[in-house]
Amino acid sequence: MTAAGTQTSTRDRLLDAFETLLKDGGSRAATLDAVASAAEVSKGGLLYHFPSKDDLVAGMLARIHEMGDADVARMRTAECGPVDFYLQTSVDTGSPFDRALIAAARIAQESPGSPEGQRARDTMARLRQGWFEVLAEHLGDDSLARTVQLIGDGLYFDDITGLAHGGSLDHVRDTLRRLGAL
Amino acid sequence: MTAAGTQTSTRDRLLDAFETLLKDGGSRAATLDAVASAAEVSKGGLLYHFPSKDDLVAGMLARIHEMGDADVARMRTAECGPVDFYLQTSVDTGSPFDRALIAAARIAQESPGSPEGQRARDTMARLRQGWFEVLAEHLGDDSLARTVQLIGDGLYFDDITGLAHGGSLDHVRDTLRRLGAL
DNA sequence: CGTACTGTACCGGCTGGACGGTCTAGCATG
């Protein structure tokens, strides 16, 4: 039962390794051997904790849900306001949450028609819904909230596909400032 | 040499099938066997036209370059203006160009560290540059152009990952209309 | 205190299937 207390457990190390491989090398690089090796665990050890690759994905998504709830809470009370917080965290800051999100996005696109891909997409949709609610509530305008969210998605997309966009965030801030003047 | 004249050639059918499989089933589903089968060609026939999978990718990217140049030209002279044209074509309209673009995005993310992934990313970067130039020229404002482009990327991302966004485009138009009033 | 048993965590060789790529044999048309 491991009592849900021991941290940096083998289980978490495996999930970390899985996410990192997914992010840096794509889904093709995230083989069971590679994950086990990166987590300094044998393949048998990995399969003890996660009986199949699907279970590994499920474990990752479950962890994302937890982190997602915490992120929405932080967004709500962010000093710079929800919008800027949202945009800031839409570019890869190197945080575990970003890593997990990029990993989930890879899975979602890897198997568009499979159940595991569907679960990844459901997870992302749920997160987006949470962010949208905070955005809409704060801006008091659904159209604007949706647009801000799309900009965040764009920033994410550029990051994920590795398209450099240095300074894009400043451009967006500039534009939004003008919008806010209305 | 095929004289660059014969249309709906086996070659094009193979590329079409490759793109469709990439779009609908992800890169894992786009195996040589599956591509050949979908194009109603034998594996040997496929490998006659494209000696390796890399060549298949290269062929797809080359076709995208051609279509991209044509798209930029159409964008420049679009009746509804470059911005709306750009946003309209940022959601999957089901056109061959969109299909090809989604396919390229899949490749770009599949192998972040491989040469073929790099080429796909280069192709996308070049296309984005072309669109940006028209946008910036028309809007006369780099920040706004960059923001519009990010919105387009966001629309694309949502499409690619299969996150429904019914009416998002209208929200964006609404927001941009207000921005344009400045 | 020692022995036997149980459950948890982990190890790594193995297999069967899938996939990229090769090879050779055909077939149509000029």
Place this chain on the structure above:
DNA sequence: CATGCTAGACCGTCCAGCCGGTACAGTACG
């Protein structure tokens, strides 16, 4: 008969998942 194109069996590699181990901690019992 040659050339452009197609066919599909075949091969080597890679990978997910399986399975027979090892180590060790607890604990039950005499």
